[in-house]
Amino acid sequence: MATSRPRWPSGDHLIVGGADGCRTGWVICRRDADGALDIRVVKTLAEACEGLSILAVDMPIGFVDVPRPPRACEAEARKLLPGKASSVFPTPCRAALACMTHAEANATSKKLGIGINQQTFHLFLKMREVDALLRGNRKLKRVVFEAHPELAFARMNGGKPVLSKKRQAEGYAERLKLLSRHGFRTKVERLSGAARDDILDAIAVCRTATLIASGQATRLGPARQRDSCGLPMNIWY
Numbered sequence: 001m002a003t004s005r006p007r008w009p010s011g012d013h014l015i016v017g018g019a020d021g022c023r024t025g026w027v028i029c030r031r032d033a034d035g036a037l038d039i040r041v042v043k044t045l046a047e048a049c050e051g052l053s054i055l056a057v058d059m060p061i062g063f064v065d066v067p068r069p070p071r072a073c074e075a076e077a078r079k080l081l082p083g084k085a086s087s088v089f090p091t092p093c094r095a096a097l098a099c100m101t102h103a104e105a106n107a108t109s110k111k112l113g114i115g116i117n118q119q120t121f122h123l124f125l126k127m128r129e130v131d132a133l134l135r136g137n138r139k140l141k142r143v144v145f146e147a148h149p150e151l152a153f154a155r156m157n158g159g160k161p162v163l164s165k166k167r168q169a170e171g172y173a174e175r176l177k178l179l180s181r182h183g184f185r186t187k188v189e190r191l192s193g194a195a196r197d198d199i200l201d202a203i204a205v206c207r208t209a210t211l212i213a214s215g216q217a218t219r220l221g222p223a224r225q226r227d228s229c230g231l232p233m234n235i236w237y
Contacts, residue, residue, distance in 0.1 A: 009177050018206025019045060021126040024193030027202040030167065031184075031210060039188045039199060045133055049143060056147035056209040058201055059123070059130045060091040062233035067093045068113040069131065073235040077148060080220075084161040087150045089120050093227065097127060104185030135229055147208040149201035151237035153219075156182050156207070166197045175200050182207060208237055213220040 017030045025043040030052070032038075042048050049055055064071055071091055078085035092105065093112055099105035102121040109116045132141050153162045156178040164171030179185070184203050189196050211217035221234040 002161055014053050014213060015047060015051055016206065016209035017052045017056070018147070018202045018204065018209055019048045019055060019059075020198050020201040020205065021059060021123070022191075022194035022198040027066070027191065027194045028208040029196045029199075029202040031206050035183060037186055037188075037203070037206075039186065039191070039202065041191050041193050042144075045129055045144075048117045049133075049140060052143060054209045054213045055144050056205040056212060056236060057130060057144055058147055058149055058205050059126050060089075061130060061134065061144070061146040062231040063091060063097055063127075063131070063229075064233075065093055065095070065228055066112045067096070067109050067116075071221065071233045072225065073146075073233055076220040077142055077151060077235050081154060081161045083163050084150050086108055088148065089123065090114075090116075092116055092120060092124070092155065097124060097131070099124075113201045129142075131229075131231070141232065145209070145212055145236050146232075146234060147205040147236050149204040151235065152204040152208045153178055155237050156204075166200055167195075172196065172200065175204070179203055179207070 001213055015030055015032050019026045025041055026045055026048050028042050028048040030038040061215055077088045092108060092189060096105045096109040096116055099108055102118055105121055106115045134144060153175055154160060162172050162174060166172055166175055184207055186203060188199055191199060205231060207230050217236045219234050219236055225233045227233055
């Protein structure tokens with residue numbers, strides 16, 4: 001792992017954001033230079049990117065050609081989240097990602113090393129959306145970064161994973177308190193088309209975006225590691 005400072009557009013009004021997939025699209029949390037938050041649901045990630053200098057997204061970027069070994073950044077992330085490692089879903093290989101049914105994806109992945117579970121398959125549409133967006137607009141590789149909310153919360157918690165469940169009252173309150181302590185106070189608990197834990201995760205990775213913009217974020221995975229389509233394979237927190 002390493003700390004690095006990627007390039008971003010200069011200006012006095014730096015706006016960063018965090019995005020988490022939800023039932024009707026994406027929850028996007030934008031934070032302006034004054035610290036004000038704007039949280040809403042948008043249909044596409046392309047909409048979420050508009051006007052942002054940095055966008056941290058809770059979705060894989062970059063896919064291996066075979067499922068084993070996994071991306072280095074995933075393996076590193078799991079080691080940093082003892083008791084919460086299962087929150088880092090296994091990223092499919094490119095051949096499986098192209099499949100339209102779980103049965104086909106599972107069979108394809110198994111032939112190459114290991115199968116795909118249903119939980120991961122349910123994220124395929126969002127994964128393909130991010131992949132197509134970045135492959136279609138290479139400039140966005142300087143804007144869109146992969147992040148993970150549980151790594152973000154662990155960093156806010158002094159490096160210790162938050163083991164409580166975010167969908168339960170105790171876990172939700174604990175994470176809300178951490179966000180508030182780090183300057184991300186919000187009263188938004190409900191948005192049409194999104195669960196309240198989706199909102200929490202979008203705010204958490206928005207905090208990661210601020211760290212990326214200031215050069216304080218930590219990168220998992222080798223700096224120059226790219227997949228077969230030239231996309232980076234790193235997780236930031």
